[in-house]
Amino acid sequence: MKILLIGGSGNIGRAIAAELDGRHEIIAAGRQHGDVRVDIEDEASIIAMYQRLPELDAVAVATGGRNGHLAPVAEMSAARYRVGLESKLLGQVNVVLHGLNHVRDGGSFTLVGGVSDAQSIAPQFSNVYMANAALDAFVTAAAVELPRGLRINLVAPQLLDESVEAYGAWFRGMPTTPAASVARAYSLSIEGMQNGQVYRLGR
């Protein structure tokens, strides 16, 4: 398969590449690294990226861009909430919408979400949780009406083992998961037949 991997240089992206590389052709994309450059927060950049690429069998997204604005709810505003909605949520939604005509029949989209359940709530993350929950709903709804047998699934990890140093202080006591396990969920989505699934990792 020809697989576009957006966010290929990150923790999750590198693990996905390690999982899939021997079996498939990976085209890595990122804002600053990769075979092709794209900013998922810029719709024109997504359109331009697809125009430069051959027909694909799968699109895997391993980035939420800026992901969201971290602050207590009392310090949030509509403008701050837009950060997560325009990056993690609509950035990935636009990768799907503009990719529809660039992926072969039966191909797949795999997006990255995260936690949003009550037991995983951490302070200051309401913008990210909002985007994560909306991605769950988008994937579930889109899966039943994508054309040409196209499939879509969401990988929704808890904090990565690899990110404990950076973010562990917000998630004390919560389970973590290795990037390699997250990458296997991408393999299940891309190399399997499932559709409309949310793979929750680390609970």
Ligand SMILES: NC(=O)c1ccc[n+]([C@@H]2O[C@H](COP(=O)([O-])OP(=O)(O)OC[C@H]3O[C@@H](n4cnc5c(N)ncnc54)[C@H](OP(=O)(O)O)[C@@H]3O)[C@@H](O)[C@H]2O)c1
């Ligand atoms: N890390 C965690 O614990 C965790 C837990 C749950 C969910 N997630 C989700 O998983 C995603 C990836 O996590 P990670 O730890 O692998 O992140 P990471 O190590 O920070 O890597 C981010 C990747 O995304 C690319 N990127 C950043 N902004 C972009 C943009 N606007 N457009 C296109 N590419 C962009 C970066 O490449 P360039 O430098 O080339 O731009 C890099 O390859 C997160 O964004 C988050 O949504 C992460």
